[in-house]
Amino acid sequence: MRLGIVKKQEKRPSSHSSFSSKRGYIVNVTIIGSGYVGLTTAVALALIGHRTRVYDIDNAKIEGLRVGRAPFYEPGLEEALQAAQANLQFEYEPSRAFENADVVMIAVGTPPTPAGGANLGYLYTALRDLTEHNTNHDVLVVTKSTVPVGTGSNVSAFYEQATGRTPLIASAPEFLRQGRALADTLYPERLVFGTRDPRALTLLRELYEPIISQTFEPPAYLPQPQQRSTVPAIECSIESAELAKYAANAFLATKISFANEIANVCDLVGGDVQDVMAVLGLDSRIGAQFLQAGLGYGGSCFPKDTRALAQLSNREGYSFKLLSATIEVNNDQRFRVIDKLERHFGTLQGKDITVLGLTFKAGTDDLRDAPSLDIIAELVSRGARVTAHDPVALDAAGKMLPAHVRLCSEAQEALKGADAALLVTEWPEYRALDWRAAQRSMRHNVIIDGRNALDHHLLAEIGFVYEGVGRVGRRALPAPTFV
Ligand SMILES: NC(=O)c1ccc[n+]([C@@H]2O[C@H](COP(=O)([O-])OP(=O)(O)OC[C@H]3O[C@@H](n4cnc5c(N)ncnc54)[C@H](O)[C@@H]3O)[C@@H](O)[C@H]2O)c1
Numbered sequence: 480m481r482l483g484i485v486k487k488q489e490k491r492p493s494s495h496s497s498f499s500s501k502r503g504y505i506v507n508v509t510i511i512g513s514g515y516v517g518l519t520t521a522v523a524l525a526l527i528g529h530r531t532r533v534y535d536i537d538n539a540k541i542e543g544l545r546v547g548r549a550p551f552y553e554p555g556l557e558e559a560l561q562a563a564q565a566n567l568q569f570e571y572e573p574s575r576a577f578e579n580a581d582v583v584m585i586a587v588g589t590p591p592t593p594a595g596g597a598n599l600g601y602l603y604t605a606l607r608d609l610t611e612h613n614t615n616h617d618v619l620v621v622t623k624s625t626v627p628v629g630t631g632s633n634v635s636a637f638y639e640q641a642t643g644r645t646p647l648i649a650s651a652p653e654f655l656r657q658g659r660a661l662a663d664t665l666y667p668e669r670l671v672f673g674t675r676d677p678r679a680l681t682l683l684r685e686l687y688e689p690i691i692s693q694t695f696e697p698p699a700y701l702p703q704p705q706q707r708s709t710v711p712a713i714e715c716s717i718e719s720a721e722l723a724k725y726a727a728n729a730f731l732a733t734k735i736s737f738a739n740e741i742a743n744v745c746d747l748v749g750g751d752v753q754d755v756m757a758v759l760g761l762d763s764r765i766g767a768q769f770l771q772a773g774l775g776y777g778g779s780c781f782p783k784d785t786r787a788l789a790q791l792s793n794r795e796g797y798s799f800k801l802l803s804a805t806i807e808v809n810n811d812q813r814f815r816v817i818d819k820l821e822r823h824f825g826t827l828q829g830k831d832i833t834v835l836g837l838t839f840k841a842g843t844d845d846l847r848d849a850p851s852l853d854i855i856a857e858l859v860s861r862g863a864r865v866t867a868h869d870p871v872a873l874d875a876a877g878k879m880l881p882a883h884v885r886l887c888s889e890a891q892e893a894l895k896g897a898d899a900a901l902l903v904t905e906w907p908e909y910r911a912l913d914w915r916a917a918q919r920s921m922r923h924n925v926i927i928d929g930r931n932a933l934d935h936h937l938l939a940e941i942g943f944v945y946e947g948v949g950r951v952g953r954r955a956l957p958a959p960t961f962v
């Protein structure tokens with residue numbers, strides 16, 4: 480099967496008369512929310528042949544999407560929008576959003592509340608739109624947003640109260656990473672179908688069939704799949720699916736905080752955390768991913784979801800100690816690079832510091848919970864003059880950073896006259912930078928590599944004073960005593 484040109488059997492009848500369907504039907508899907516998850520899911524489903532409509536309350540986003548403009552930076556997305564356009568529609572009128580839909584997927588944001596829980600306000604507004612405007616036929620309602628355990632049954636109760644009918648409900652949490660969103664959606668490691676209703680399971684299996692069987696041609700503009708085998712789809716209760724999403728993010732966050740704690744020990748006793756983690760990573764029981772030490776995790780998911788799981792556990796009277804420690808380590812980690820910087824100069828008062836990278840990781844323009852924002856605020860509060868560079872997020876950052884932070888569109892230019900460079904995001908172009916030229920133009924030659932992403936041998940050879948995170952340990956142990 481070729482993506483975008485999918486031969487299918489006859490179109491599924493859009494009446495809700497039966498949820499039993501045959502393989503190969505085209506499903507009519509409406510996705511609520513055109514953010515990372517909503518839009519990526521929509522494009523992927525359209526690429527594999529389903530008729531997909533994206534509904535968002537943000538008119539400007541929808542108008543942009545209608546002319547092929549992606550609302551955020553994501554590799555391959557514009558090409559995919561183009562390739563899938565015959566199967567894609569964009570809508571901001573709720574009265575038209577759910578026409579003929581067999582499946583409605585909710586992919587709106589669930590941002591943190593001040594107490595750390597998940598704000599479900601967008602989700603219930605979306606449900607209200609669905610129940611008010613979709614009065615003549617029932618649909619399968621699938622929650623893709625990350626939501627606390629119990630939300631599925633509340634969604635069911637809400638729907639029943641609003642329509643007088645018992646809905647079909649499922650939870651299908653999303654595991655995509657920004658920067659690899661489409662590839663993760665088309666070649667996932669697993670799918671989760673949280674529902675015990677056989678009709679809902681049939682429809683979900685039908686919807687995801689090409690992905691489960693991997694029977695389509697990988698688009699050339701995306702990273703190619705490592706290997707293509709059948710994708711396991713785990714069928715479980717709605718509650719298990721909801722909890723699995725939080726558990727996965729909490730576990731990955733814990734791996735990162737563990738690596739950061741080992742790095743902090745390396746800084747004290749000697750040792751290179753990259754080598755230590757390489758040893759751990761080759762143990763298949765541990766696995767090599769998410770052991771990259773640095774200045775900790777940010778983004779719209781790990782910080783919010785770890786707090787939400789901790790809050791959920793606390794609410795039920797259980798103190799999730801391991802998760803609390805993961806969060807505490809992460810909160811401290813981003814400031815450790817500033818302490819390192821300060822140790823080089825005694826004080827940061829009046830020092831010119833160039834921050835390289837602002838997004839929460841490379842490959843995205845997202846600044847949500849980006850460590851750079853806290854780091855720059857702290858540098859400023861310690862009296863430093865800050866210049867910042869980022870290859871994709873300068874405009875957005877300009878609206879979020881203190882006015883006196885100088886933004887520079889060229890990394891080399893940003894380093895001119897700096898006392899020190901602080902690498903915050905591991906954009907590949909920083910490793911490839913002409914560091915000899917940078918060294919000539921900087922006032923002092925200190926580099927703090929917050930992501931262990933630079934070639935420290937080369938930098939030392941050029942004459943930089945380089946410090947990573949747990950990378951070049953200081954021996955701080957007391958002298959041995961021999962008895
Ligand atoms: N961003 C990720 O990488 C990622 C990955 C997996 C899961 N998630 C989860 O998926 C959910 C969505 O995250 P996101 O990053 O895609 O969100 P986002 O904030 O990027 O986008 C949400 C979109 O929903 C729209 N919206 C809000 N209320 C609406 C309504 N009532 N009707 C229609 N549209 C509405 C907004 O205008 C916005 O365009 C969250 O629960 C998040 O935790 C995110």
Ligand SMILES: O=c1ccn([C@@H]2O[C@H](COP(=O)(O)OP(=O)(O)O[C@H]3O[C@H](CO)[C@@H](O)[C@H](O)[C@H]3O)[C@@H](O)[C@H]2O)c(=O)[nH]1
Pocket residue numbers: 625653654655656657658728731735768769770771772773774775776777778779780781784839840
């Ligand atoms: O070894 C590592 C790996 C990641 N990070 C940091 O962790 C954060 C999150 O990175 P990543 O997981 O790649 O980004 P997200 O796009 O936020 O994806 C996470 O959050 C999504 C939203 O829930 C999930 O769907 C994904 O599976 C999960 O990986 C970033 O700040 C990274 O710099 C590290 O510090 N060390």
